[in-house]
Amino acid sequence: MIAAFIAVLLTSIAALAQETEVIDIGSRRELFVDDALLEQIGGGAQLRLHAPTRREIAIKYDQPWEGNASGYATVFQDGDVFRMYYRGHRYLVKEDSFGQAQSEVVCYAESEDGIHWVKPELGLFEWDGSRDNNIIWRGGPETHNFAPFKDTNPDCPEDEKYKAIGGTVTSNGLLTFKSADGIHWSELSEEPVVTRGAFDSHNTCFWDPAQDRYVMYMRYFSEGQFKGLRSIGVSYSNDFADWTEPVGLDYPGSPPQQMYTNQIAPYARAPHILMGFPTRYVARDLNEHGKTIDPVPLRDLLTKSHRRIGTDLTDGVFMTSRDGQSFHRWDEAFLRPGPQEEGHWIYGDNYQSYGLWETAAEHPLAPPELSMHFTEYAWLDDDHQARRYTIRLDGFVSLNAPYSGGEVTTRPIKFSGDRLSINYSTSAAGHVFLEIQDASGEPIAGYALTDCLEHYGDSVDQTIAWKSGADVSSLAGQPVRLRFVLKDADLYSFHFVEDDRNGDE
Numbered sequence: 001m002i003a004a005f006i007a008v009l010l011t012s013i014a015a016l017a018q019e020t021e022v023i024d025i026g027s028r029r030e031l032f033v034d035d036a037l038l039e040q041i042g043g044g045a046q047l048r049l050h051a052p053t054r055r056e057i058a059i060k061y062d063q064p065w066e067g068n069a070s071g072y073a074t075v076f077q078d079g080d081v082f083r084m085y086y087r088g089h090r091y092l093v094k095e096d097s098f099g100q101a102q103s104e105v106v107c108y109a110e111s112e113d114g115i116h117w118v119k120p121e122l123g124l125f126e127w128d129g130s131r132d133n134n135i136i137w138r139g140g141p142e143t144h145n146f147a148p149f150k151d152t153n154p155d156c157p158e159d160e161k162y163k164a165i166g167g168t169v170t171s172n173g174l175l176t177f178k179s180a181d182g183i184h185w186s187e188l189s190e191e192p193v194v195t196r197g198a199f200d201s202h203n204t205c206f207w208d209p210a211q212d213r214y215v216m217y218m219r220y221f222s223e224g225q226f227k228g229l230r231s232i233g234v235s236y237s238n239d240f241a242d243w244t245e246p247v248g249l250d251y252p253g254s255p256p257q258q259m260y261t262n263q264i265a266p267y268a269r270a271p272h273i274l275m276g277f278p279t280r281y282v283a284r285d286l287n288e289h290g291k292t293i294d295p296v297p298l299r300d301l302l303t304k305s306h307r308r309i310g311t312d313l314t315d316g317v318f319m320t321s322r323d324g325q326s327f328h329r330w331d332e333a334f335l336r337p338g339p340q341e342e343g344h345w346i347y348g349d350n351y352q353s354y355g356l357w358e359t360a361a362e363h364p365l366a367p368p369e370l371s372m373h374f375t376e377y378a379w380l381d382d383d384h385q386a387r388r389y390t391i392r393l394d395g396f397v398s399l400n401a402p403y404s405g406g407e408v409t410t411r412p413i414k415f416s417g418d419r420l421s422i423n424y425s426t427s428a429a430g431h432v433f434l435e436i437q438d439a440s441g442e443p444i445a446g447y448a449l450t451d452c453l454e455h456y457g458d459s460v461d462q463t464i465a466w467k468s469g470a471d472v473s474s475l476a477g478q479p480v481r482l483r484f485v486l487k488d489a490d491l492y493s494f495h496f497v498e499d500d501r502n503g504d505e
Contacts, residue, residue, distance in 0.1 A: 020439070022479045024414045029270040029495035032399045033320040034328045037410045045406025045486060048398050049318060049330050052389035054338075058373050059117050060385045061088070065105050065127045065135060068093075068384045071375050072145050072202040072261075073353040075114075082111040082357060083182055085148050085164075086386075088135070093379055098306035106137035106146040108183065114359040114371055115388065122183065137185050142166030142175050145202055147354065148182065153207045153214075160188065163240065165216065167192060168200045174218065176240060194218065194235055194243050202261040204354055208324075210272070213238050215324060217262045217276075220248050230258040230281055234324060251319070254329040258283070260314065263354045264321075269394060270493070274321045277334065277352045277372070279314050286311040295343040298379060302347075309379075312347045313337065316374065318396060334396075335374060335389070348378030353386065358393075367393060367460045393460045394423050394493040401486035403429065410482045412439045417496030418473040425458040430488030432456070434464050436472070439479035447475070449485060460492075472496070 023037060030037060032047055061070035067090025074085045085108055090101040105125070109117045119134040127133050137146055146166040162179040173192025179185045194216065201219035208215050213236050220233030233246035251257075257280060264276035284290065286303065290311070293299070303310030316335035319327040335352070337344040344350060353373035361369050369390040377383035399408055424432050432455045436447035443449065451466040463470050476496070484491060 020412065022412045022414055022439070025496075026415065027417045027496050027498070028272060029394070029493050031267070031270055031273060031394050031397065031493045032491060033273065033275075033397045034322070036322060037413065038408055039411045039481070040409040041406070042408070043406035044402045044404050045408055046400055048400040048490070049332055049334065050391065050395055050398065051334060051336070052372060052391040055371075055388040055390055056115070058115075058386045058388040059084070059086075059109060059119075062382075063088070063107075063119070063133065065102070065133055066090070066107065066384075067101065068377075068379050068381050069348075070107075070384060071351055071378075071386075072147070073373055073386060074147050074149070074202075074204075075353050075355040075357060075373065076150060077114065077357045078150055078182065080112070082114040083148075084109040084111070084117060084353075085136070085146065087144065087146065089144075090381070091379065093301055093305050095301060095304045098302075098309065103138070104143040105135045106143050107134050108136045109134060114357050124184070136183055137177075141168040141171040142177070144168055144200060146177070147202060147204055148177075148179070149204075149206055150182070151207055152209065156207075163188070163205070165193075165203055165205050169198065173197070174199055174203060174216075189241065193237075193241060194246060196246050197221075197233055198230075202263070202351075202354060204262055204264055206265055208266070211236075214240050216243065216246075217264045218246060219260070219262075220246055222248055229256055230260060232259050232262045232264075232276075232278065247325075250326045251329045252326060254331055257317075257329075257331070259317075261351060261354075263352055265355065268356070272322065274324055274327075275356075275396070276319045276321070276327060278317055278319065279351045280317045280333070281347075282313045282315070283308065284311055284313060293340050293345045295346060295380075298343075299346065302379065309347050313345060314347055315350045316352050330397075344376060346378060349374075349376055351375040359390065361390075369393065370395070392423075392492070398425075398490035398492045399484065399486065400490050401488065403427075403488045405485070405487045407483060407485040409437070409441070409484075412479040412481055414477060414479060415472075415496040416476050418476075418499040419470045420464045420472055420494060420496050421461050422455075422464060422494045423460045423492040424455070424462060424489060425492075426456045426487075426489040428456070430456055431486070432489050432491060433485040435483040435485070436475060437481040437483055439481065441481060444475065444480070447472075449483070456489075471499075473499075 066088040069089040088105045092101040123131040125135040148164040160178040162182040164177040167174040173195035176188040178188040198219040203218040205216045222228035235246040237243040260279040318334035319329035321327040359371040373386040435449040
C-alpha cells in the first residue's frame with residue numbers, strides 16, 4: 001500500500017516537473033516545423049506544410065559522360081562560390097534489357113549566384129580520349145554516390161578540409177575521401193568505415209559542433225540487409241575513422257513508408273533543428289488508369305525492361321528532428337510529381353539535391369530565398385535535368401490560421417535578447433498579435449494582448465511592438481509563455497535578438 005502511494009506520488013511529481021519545465025531557447029530562431037514548444041493550439045490554428053516554387057532549369061545532364069541516370073547532387077555555398085557535385089551516368093533502356101551504358105563518374109559545377117551554373121573544364125580525368133570535361137573523380141563503386149561536404153571541425157587538417165563518403169555493397173560499405181580544395185581528391189580510408197547498410201543511395205555526412213562529432217546518414221533496411229522497408233540509418237564518429245554501428249531512424253506517428261535518399265542536415269538559420277528531404281518510394285500496381293499517365297511511351301518501355309522501374313513512383317517528403325534519431329515526418333508530399341502532362345510521374349524523378357542555399361529573389365527589394373534542385377525526366381537521354389525550386393526563408397511549415405482565427409500558446413521558455421522578430425505573412429484583412437505571459441499563464445503588464453499592436457503584412461524580420469514599444473529585455477532570463485493570436489495568417493518562425501544598434505545576427 002505504501003509502495004503504491006509512493007509510486008503515485010513520484011509519478012505526480014514527475015508530471016508536474018514536466019509541465020513546469022522551462023525550455024531555454026536563448027536567442028536561437030525557432031521554427032514551427034514541429035510542436036516541441038507548443039502547449040495549446042486553439043481555434044482554427046494548425047501547422048501547415050508548404051511546397052517549394054518551381055523555377056528555371058538549373059543544369060542539363062547533356063554531356064557524353066553524363067546522361068539519363070545522372071543525379072545525387074550535393075550543393076553548398078563555399079565563400080563566394082557555390083559548389084555542385086553530382087554523378088554522371090547513363091542507362092541503356094531496351095524492351096529486353098535494362099543496364100549501365102557506361103561507367104559512373106563524379107562531376108563538378110559551380111556558380112557565382114547559386115542560380116546560373118557552369119561546368120568548368122578541369123583537365124583531371126580522361127573521357128573518350130579527352131580531358132576537356134568537368135569530371136573530378138573516376139574510380140569504383142564510390143562514384144555511384146560520392147557525397148562531399150566541407151568539414152567545419154576546428155581540428156580538421158588542411159588537406160582534409162573537404163571530405164566525402166561513397167560506396168555500395170560492391171565496395172563492402174562506405175569509403176571516405178579527402179581534398180584540400182574541393183577539386184582534387186584522394187582516398188582517406190583504405191577500408192570501408194561503415195559496413196552495415198545498403199548504401200546504394202545518396203548517403204550524407206556533416207560535422208556536428210554541438211555534439212563534437214561527425215554524423216552520417218545512410219540507406220538502411222528496417223529488418224536487415226535488403227529486408228523490410230527501405231529506410232534511413234544513422235552512425236556517429238569522433239574522428240571520421242571509427243564509426244558506431246548504424247541504427248534505424250524513428251518516425252513517431254507516421255505510418256510505415258519507404259525512403260530512398262535522406263538529405264538530412266542542420267538547418268543553417270536554426271542549426272539545432274535537423275531537416276531531411278527524403279525521396280519517397282511508392283510501389284504501385286499499374287492499372288489501366290496508370291498506363292494513361294505521361295510519360296506513356298517511356299513507362300511502357302520501362303515496364304517491359306525492368307517492371308518496377310516502370311510501375312513505381314517517387315516524390316519528395318519533409319521531416320525534422322531535434323535529436324537526430326527521432327524524426328517528425330510529414331506524410332503529405334513536400335514536392336508532388338505535378339501535372340500529368342509534364343511527365344514527372346515516373347520512378348527516378350523528383351529526387352531532391354542535398355543542401356539548401358540562399359539565393360536572391362526575383363524582385364530586387366525582396367528578401368533572399370532558399371534554393372534546392374529536383375531531378376526531371378529520368379531515363380530520357382536528351383531531356384534529363386535538374387530544376388531549381390525556391391521557398392521563403394524558414395518557409396517549410398507555418399502556424400496557419402484561417403479568417404475565423406486561431407491561436408497557440410507555448411510551453412514556458414527563457415530567452416535572451418532585446419526584441420522579438422517574427423517571420424510572417426497575412427492577408428490584407430489578417431493579423432498577428434502576441435501576448436507575453438508569466439510561467440503560470442497570466443499576461444504580463446504592458447505585454448498583454450490588448451497592449452500589442454496589430455501586425456499585418458509580409459516580412460521575414462518583423463519586430464513585434466506593444467503600446468509601450470518593442471523592448472522585451474526586462475523579461476529576458478525569466479520563464480515566460482508566448483501566446484500568438486492569428487487571423488488569415490501564417491507564422492513561420494520567431495527569435496529574440498539584440499537591439500538593432502548592437503546588430504542583428
